[in-house]
Amino acid sequence: CVYWSETQEDWRTDGCAISEQSTIASTICHCNHLTVFGRDFVTPPNTLYFLALEFSGLRDNGAIVATIIVALCLYSFTAVVIKFAERVRKKKLNHAVKLDDLQNGYRYRLIIWTGAARHAGTESTVTFKLFGDAANSDVRVVDTEEKVFTQDSQVTLIFSTAEQLGNVEQLQLMHDNSGEGSRASWHVERAAVEDLATGKLSYFFCGEWLAADRGDGQVVKTFPVASEQDLRSMGFLFPASLRSNLEEEHLFLSVAIMPEDSTFTRSQRLGCCLSLLLLSMVSSAMW
Structure with a gap:
């Protein structure tokens, strides 16, 4: 026998007892207070030997x-x-590449996410340039023996500049289209720049192909920094939330599409x- 507690908003049993006159078909309750009454039952589990x-x-x-x-x-x-x-x-998890000896005064970290589409990775030589409100960086070449911009990969580039860039406003990405066949094109999903001195992060929504045979046929593209409004927009939050929930919350799907930086293997x-x-x-x- 249970009653509804309006203060705790829950069914409770204190003050109520089952009468000996109760049967399988009907339950008779004895309670010492007046309120909304009901009955509850528990199905006992089968014993497994x-x-x-x-x-x-x-x-x-x-x-x-x-x-x-x-x-x-x-x-x-x-x-x-x-x-x-x-x-x-x-092999492809979070490649960290130092582009110089970091002897200059201002250090930055550039993170580039390559898309998960087919043939999204590239074997072409990638270069980039940052534009800030105080200064611009030099054109930096990512010259590594290993091809790090593989499909669905995350690459971290650490470098330094002679001048502080200030607030980063634009990111220019390009490649020389030197890869063979489908390995020449490159699909950039997104990027982020961190000022290691101040810890400030700047995000870039890319989502475009840098390819001579895809899209607009351009291998040089400049992306503006994402504003606060862009980061709070439904177009950014919904896909990011959906992908995060599928990768982390759905146990069966996450076996195939788990996030690359997860420690839950x-x-x-x-x-x-x-x-x-x-x-x-x-x-x-x-x-």
């Missing part, structure tokens, strides 16, 4: 046995595939998926 399992009875539960075998086989196969995917992920997520499946099967058997 795992130690009493007999192989002779597996024929009667063929669907359950087949489901478990298929789940374990899929888990083993996917775990092997994920192991190779993790190795690839570690794909193997761990896959193990949680298997545990959730098996626990759901046990719960179904109990109730």
Whole structure:
């Protein structure tokens, strides 16, 4: 027997007791106060005896046995595939490249996210230039032996300038189109610049191809800094929130599209998926 507590806005049991005259069809309550009354019930779980399992009875539960075998086989196969995917992920995860000896007075960090579209990465030589309200940087060349601007990658470039740029207003990105075939083009998703002296961050929404055979055919593009209004706009918040929720909150999808900087690995997520499946099967058997 329960009653509705208007102060706590919840069903409570204090002051109420079940009468001995209650039956399966009806419940009689004795309460020492007047309020809205009701009844509640709990379905007891079935008792499972795992130690009493007999192989002779597996024929009667063929669907359950087949489901478990298929789940374990899929888990083993996917775990092997994920192991190779993790190795690839570690190679392209957050490449940090120093472009000079950082002996100049003002240091900056430029982070560039390459898109996840097919052939979004490039093997062309990339250069960039920053424009500030106080000064402009020189044209900097990202000249590395390893091709770091791969598909769906995050690259951090650390460099210094002789003059402080002030508030960064524009970012110019370009490449020499020297990559072979589809590796010449480059899709830039977004970028960010951090002044390491002040800690100020400037964001750039790119979302464009730098390619001679795609879009407008330009390999040199200049992107303006995102304003506060841009960062609060629905066009930015909704896709960012949707992607973050799918990558972090959806357990099954996150195995494939987890964020690159997450410490919760794909193997761990896959193990949680298997545990959730098996626990759901046990719960179904109990109730």
